[in-house]
Amino acid sequence: MAKREDCSPSLVRTLCEKAGFALTAEQAAELAGYLDLLMRWNRMMNLVGARHWRDALDELILDSFHLNAFLRKNILPDLPPEPVTWDLGSGAGLPGIPLRMVWNDGSYWMVESRDKRTIFLSTVLARHPLKDTHVFRGRAEQFMEGKKADLIVSRAFMPWKDMLSFVSGHLTENGRVVFLTREELRPDDDLPWTLTAVAPYQAGNATRYFCAFRERRD
Structure with a gap:
């Protein structure tokens, strides 16, 4: 297994290319810096389950790159050119930081x-600034009050049906909620939401899913 100090931009870029994601030199440097910080902080506090940066890359980071492709194909064409996105319960910055x-x-x-x-999130952004990317410290209820988003992403903030109820009324007309899940979501007919897109993808040996919902307004 490679040593932690082997987390160089060139190696990160090569591994991402092998996984099918081409990064610029600048993006590779940002990602290597984020992975290094993630592993350093992870030894002091339990941010993620992965204990080696390669595992974090394979099990967590690549999800964000798959999400980028899913959004561009299935979600962004229906949203404004400059959408407002909320990442609720962002934890260690996944999927948000690699996505941005x-x-x-x-x-x-x-x-x-x-x-x-x-x-931790503020430290990452201080060292690796990302365009119009922000951290809100506080409860989601407080953050959402009086606001609406075009896109909400959620990895494991709360059970998905509870999440849909939680954000109801906080989306713009064509807004979407996108879940990163380990199984395909199948909504009940009486759920006041429409499943607009589902896409499986491979994460190592496991199949994961993106599931997008739009609130019905009838």
């Missing part, structure tokens, strides 16, 4: 209530 390295349209808000995690 390859897609930086509009504004992106990482909302996190746990102080240590918001300090």
